[in-house]
Structure formats: structure tokens, C-alpha cells
Amino acid sequence: MTEAVPIPVPTPESAIAVSVAVGLMLALSAGIGVYFYRKCKSFDEWAVGHGDVGPLVTGLALTATWLSGWAIFGNAGLGYTYGWSGSWLIGAMNLMGLSLCVVLGYRMRRYAALGARTVPEVAKLRFDSSLVQALAGLAMVVLLIVYSVGQYKAMASVWKLTTGTDWLASLLITAVLCAAYIMIGGYAGTQFSLALQGGIFMVIGWAFGIASIFWAGGPSKIAEAIAASKFVKPGGVETAVSIGGYTAPIAPSFPGYDWLGVTAAMIMFLLMATGFPQNIARFLGTRRVTRKEYGVIMLIVALNCVTPLMVGAMGYAARAVWGAELMGSGPIYGDAAASLVSMAIGGSAGAAVFSMAVFAAAVSTLAGMVMIMATNVSRDLIRNGTPKVSPRAQLMISRLLVVPFVLIPLWWTYTSPPPVLSEFMSGSAVAQAGIFFFVIAVSMYWKRATKWGAVATIAYGMALALLHPNVYGKFVPPFGHWGVWALALMIGCAAVYTVVSLATKPLPEEKLARLFPEKG
Amino acid sequence: MKRNGKVLLGIVVLALCFASVPIVAYTLGGWYAYWGAALLSAAWATVLLWLRTTEFWEVD
Numbered sequence: 001m002t003e004a005v006p007i008p009v010p011t012p013e014s015a016i017a018v019s020v021a022v023g024l025m026l027a028l029s030a031g032i033g034v035y036f037y038r039k040c041k042s043f044d045e046w047a048v049g050h051g052d053v054g055p056l057v058t059g060l061a062l063t064a065t066w067l068s069g070w071a072i073f074g075n076a077g078l079g080y081t082y083g084w085s086g087s088w089l090i091g092a093m094n095l096m097g098l099s100l101c102v103v104l105g106y107r108m109r110r111y112a113a114l115g116a117r118t119v120p121e122v123a124k125l126r127f128d129s130s131l132v133q134a135l136a137g138l139a140m141v142v143l144l145i146v147y148s149v150g151q152y153k154a155m156a157s158v159w160k161l162t163t164g165t166d167w168l169a170s171l172l173i174t175a176v177l178c179a180a181y182i183m184i185g186g187y188a189g190t191q192f193s194l195a196l197q198g199g200i201f202m203v204i205g206w207a208f209g210i211a212s213i214f215w216a217g218g219p220s221k222i223a224e225a226i227a228a229s230k231f232v233k234p235g236g237v238e239t240a241v242s243i244g245g246y247t248a249p250i251a252p253s254f255p256g257y258d259w260l261g262v263t264a265a266m267i268m269f270l271l272m273a274t275g276f277p278q279n280i281a282r283f284l285g286t287r288r289v290t291r292k293e294y295g296v297i298m299l300i301v302a303l304n305c306v307t308p309l310m311v312g313a314m315g316y317a318a319r320a321v322w323g324a325e326l327m328g329s330g331p332i333y334g335d336a337a338a339s340l341v342s343m344a345i346g347g348s349a350g351a352a353v354f355s356m357a358v359f360a361a362a363v364s365t366l367a368g369m370v371m372i373m374a375t376n377v378s379r380d381l382i383r384n385g386t387p388k389v390s391p392r393a394q395l396m397i398s399r400l401l402v403v404p405f406v407l408i409p410l411w412w413t414y415t416s417p418p419p420v421l422s423e424f425m426s427g428s429a430v431a432q433a434g435i436f437f438f439v440i441a442v443s444m445y446w447k448r449a450t451k452w453g454a455v456a457t458i459a460y461g462m463a464l465a466l467l468h469p470n471v472y473g474k475f476v477p478p479f480g481h482w483g484v485w486a487l488a489l490m491i492g493c494a495a496v497y498t499v500v501s502l503a504t505k506p507l508p509e510e511k512l513a514r515l516f517p518e519k520g
Numbered sequence: 521m522k523r524n525g526k527v528l529l530g531i532v533v534l535a536l537c538f539a540s541v542p543i544v545a546y547t548l549g550g551w552y553a554y555w556g557a558a559l560l561s562a563a564w565a566t567v568l569l570w571l572r573t574t575e576f577w578e579v580d
Contacts (some may be wrong), residue, residue: 022578084549084550084554086551086555087545087554087557092541092553092554092557092558092561093541093557093558093560093562093564094539095558095559095562095563095564095565096538096561096564096565099561099564099565099568100568103568103569103572107579109580110578110580113580167546217549219528222551223550223551226550227550244551245549246542246545246546246553259542259546262542263542264543266538266541268545270538279538289578291573291577294572295569295573295574296567296571298565298568302565302566304564305558305561306558309554309555309558312554313554372525466576
């Protein structure tokens with residue numbers, strides 16, 4: 001670049017274009033929701049649809065719940081803030097984890113056929129235990145609230161950057177849009193809307209990722225700029241730490257601090273796609289597919305898993321063009337990179353299209369998570385404790401619960417927005433990876449797993465989650481090191497699950513027979 | 521090739537793909553490591569798909 005490229009600012013045109021584009025996307029999604037709302041007569045239909053969802057919709061919906069505001073928005077912030085060392089949280093190898101989810105998650109259909117309507121209900125069926133169901137439901141609610149915060153920061157930041165609306169108003173607008181859209185839709189509406197949103201952000205993410213590399217002067221110019229860059233703290237203070245390598249000794253609480261942290265981040269990506277309940281729940285409504293159709297699911301997953309890398313490239317491009325200037329202005333800091341690059345490349349139209357993609361990604365994940373949390377309470381806690389509650393009452397309770405589960409993370413985001421979005425979300429991701437990969441996914445395949453193994457894993461995982469380096473870990477060495485903490489949580493969960501399962505009695509063979517039928 | 525041999529080969533390739541990601545990052549770095557991780561992940565997904573559809577296919 002020979003001339004300095006100014007950092008774009010919102011204009012009345014960009015505000016109108018963004019409002020129209022986001023409004024159109026949400027209206028179309030809500031329209032799909034209304035269509036399915038009319039078909040949805042019971043809790044079962046609201047929760048899992050009719051079990052007839054095909055491979056294309058399943059694949060796109062799965063990538064939509066997987067790739068959240070973290071991928072389509074926060075990843076640019078990671079690349080911009082941490083250089084190459086941010087690529088571990090960008091998820092350069094995220095396809096490994098999601099393809100594992102495709103392979104393991106398909107068995108959820110077996111449990112749906114036996115009556116499971118929520119992910120904890122799969123655990124109940126597997127272990128014949130209401131206790132496991134309730135504990136899994138509670139743990140999911142806590143961890144998903146944390147993860148929801150990230151979606152709000154993504155949407156509200158984009159809204160603020162492109163329309164000039166203030167932070168609180170941006171948050172409120174996004175929350176109202178999300179709540180209305182989820183309440184009318186339910187699973188089937190959500191599943192088809194998710195597919196639409198997954199398709200939208202795949203196309204837009206790829207287009208902007210490739211365009212941003214050329215906009216910044218090409219790959220080698222970007223690489224040169226990153227190699228020469230230093231880490232700048234949120235607030236604008238420059239340090240002596242280079243971000244030109246795949247590790248950066250910024251602080252032990254940063255995952256890319258050293259190779260131990262990198263190893264932990266890689267294992268997190270391997271396990272968390274399956275551990276995320278909003279991901280594995282996609283298979284509850286999937287119909288039986290052929291081998292060829294199964295390949296279609298995997299192909300869609302593979303294509304959309306490149307999208308986070310494309311968005312990460314937008315962050316590298318922004319750093320190459322604007323230096324560390326964005327680190328000086330909160331509360332968005334480097335997370336502003338993707339939106340601003342989209343405005344710099346495409347003006348108001350670019351801002352509109354990219355904002356639509358961010359909303360598609362964040363709303364889809366939020367919708368999947370709010371659905372899970374609402375059904376966790378209505379089904380896994382209320383109905384679990386009071387089996388006589390009618391399906392109609394369950395449906396009503398689930399719909400009403402959408403409101404608090406939209407409001408709680410909203411309040412959190414307003415009062416304490418995380419400075420680097422994806423780094424914050426990785427805390428909840430590690431716990432979900434460690435706990436639910438084993439309690440749900442492995443248990444569907446390992447006959448010897450027991451109820452007490454699952455209970456101990458949930459208890460251990462939740463206790464270790466409190467030792468996150470930014471919570472209590474900083475007071476309890478060596479948990480101030482992110483890699484040590486994450487490995488202790490995930491490998492610890494594996495060890496606790498295995499040892500306690502082997503030390504306790506499994507279900508009798510006659511109860512396991514329907515879950516593990518002999519091959520014909 | 522017998523079933524156990526195919527499964528073992530698949531697992532070895534999966535392990536190699538996973539281990540190669542940080543090795544490429546350490547040795548080559550830059551864009552090579554960035555897009556290399558995506559390519560290695562694609563190879564991993566292909567092997568998983570092959571194992572699932574040929575050796576571990578489930579029918580209702």
C-alpha cells in the first residue's frame with residue numbers, strides 16, 4: 001500500500017444498508033419459523049421436529065451452530081490482536097473437531113427414536129438416570145450462558161460499528177430480534193433457518209476473506225507486516241512481544257503463550273465440536289441417510305469450516321493496513337477488524353452484506369443455545385422432577401424461558417463486555433469439550449460407561465471450570481497457565497470418566513441391549 | 521486389506537494429520553502453517569468419512 005487507508009466510520013447510508021440487510025435476513029428466517037410454527041403442535045415437535053431433516057439442511061445447520069459470532073466476527077479480532085499465535089483459537093484445524101462430531105453425532109438418531117428430545121435426555125436414556133439428566137441440564141445452562149455473551153458482543157459490535165447506534169441500544173435491538181425469532185420457531189424453524197444462515201455466512205465469509213488478502217496488498221505483504229508487529233494491549237499500550245510466530249509469550253493465561261497452551265487449544269478444538277450440545281442436537285431430527293448423503297453432510301461441513309480461516313485472514317489484513325490503531329478504542333478493540341475491513345472494501349454495501357453474515361452466524365448459534373437452555377429447564381429439570389406436567393404446559397414454559405435466557409447474557413455483555421471475544425468464549429468451550437464429549441458422545445459408543453462415571457465427570461469438569469486462569473486460577477498455581485488448566489480439565493474429565501466407570505457397575509445387559517443392538 | 525488393518529491405517533493417518541499441524545507451524549510458520557492446517561484437517565475428515573462409511577456404517 002502506498003497511501004494510508006483511513007479507518008471507515010459509520011454513515012447514514014451504511015446505517016440504512018445494514019438495517020435493511022439484517023432485517024431482511026431475520027425476516028426471512030422468522031418467516032421460516034412462522035411456517036413451522038403452524039405445523040408445531042406439541043413439545044416433541046417443537047423440540048426435534050418430525051425426524052425428517054435431510055443431509056443438506058443438517059450439514060448447513062450444524063455448521064451454523066458451530067460457527068458462531070466467534071468464527072465470523074471474533075476470529076478477525078484474534079488475528080488482528082495476536083498475529084499468527086491467534087490462529088490456534090481461530091480454529092485453523094476446526095474441521096478435525098466438526099468432522100468428528102459428524103461421525104459420532106449420527107448415533108443421536110437412535111436415542112431420538114427411543115424418545116429423547118433433548119441432549120440430557122440422551123444421557124438419561126443411556127444411564128437410566130434422572131440424576132444424570134438433571135446434572136447435565138444444569139451444567140449446560142451455566143456453560144451456555146457464558147457462551148451466549150459472545151454472540152451478543154458480536155452482533156451489538158457490528159451494529160454499533162456500522163450504524164453508529166450506541167452500545168446499549170445496539171444490544172437491546174439485537175436481543176429483541178433474537179427473542180422474537182426463537183420463540184416463534186422452535187426446532188424445525190430453527191433447523192431450517194440455521195441452514196439458511198449457514199449458507200449465507202459461508203458465501204460471504206469466503207468472499208470477504210479472499211478479497212481482504214488482495215485489498216491488503218497480497219499474502220506476502222501481510223506476512224511481512226505480521227512478522228514485524230508487536231503485541232499491543234487493549235487500551236493501546238505496545239509491548240515488546242512479537243506476534244510474528246505461532247506462539248507469543250504475552251501472558252500464561254493466553255492459549256498461544258507456549259506449545260503447552262497450543263496443545264491444549266488443539267485438543268479443545270478436537271473435542272468441543274462434539275461436546276457442544278447445540279451441535280450434537282442437530283442430529284436429533286435428522287432422517288436416515290445413505291452413505292452418499294452422509295458424504296454430502298461432510299462436504300458441507302468441510303467447506304464451511306474454512307470460513308473461520310477466511311475471517312481470520314481479514315484480521316491479518318487489517319493489521320497489515322492499519323497497524324495496531326484499533327487496539328486503542330474500547331469496548332470493541334481489535335474485534336472491530338472484520339466489520340471495518342468489510343466497509344473499507346465494499347463501502348455501505350460491504351458493511352451491509354458482512355453485517356448480515358455476522359448476524360446470521362451469531363443468531364443461529366444463539367438460537368440453538370437458547371433452545372437447548374429452555375428445554376434443559378422445561379424438560380430436564382421441571383418434567384424430570386414433575387413427570388405429570390402436560391406436553392402443552394412444557395411447550396409454553398419452554399417458549400417463556402426464551403426470555404430470561406436471552407436477557408441474562410445480555411445483561412452480562414452490557415455490564416462487562418469481554419475485550420477479546422474468542423479468547424473469552426474459549427473458557428466455556430473447554431468445559432463443554434471436557435464434560436459433554438465424554439458424558440454424551442463417548443457414552444453412546446462405550447457400553448462400559450456408567451452413571452457414576454458421568455456424574456463424577458460433570459462434577460469434576462464444573463469444579464475445574466472455576467479454576468480458569470481469569471477466574472480463580474490466577475490464585476491457584478499452576479492454573480494461572482491456560483494450557484495447564486485446559487489440559488487438566490479435558491484430560492482430567494477423560495480420566496475421571498474412565499476410572500469411575502470402570503470402578504462402578506454398568507447397567508444390566510438387558511437394558512443396554514436396545515441402546516447397543518447386535519449387528520445383524 | 522483386512523478390516524483391522526484398514527482401521528489401524530486410518531488411525532495412523534489421523535494421528536499423523538493431527539501431529540503435523542504444530543510441526544508445520546513450528547518449522548514453516550506464516551501462511552503455510554495457516555492454510556496447511558486446513559489441508560491437514562481436510563485429509564483428516566476424508567479419512568474419518570472413509571472409516572465411517574466403509575467400516576463403521578450404521579443401519580436402523
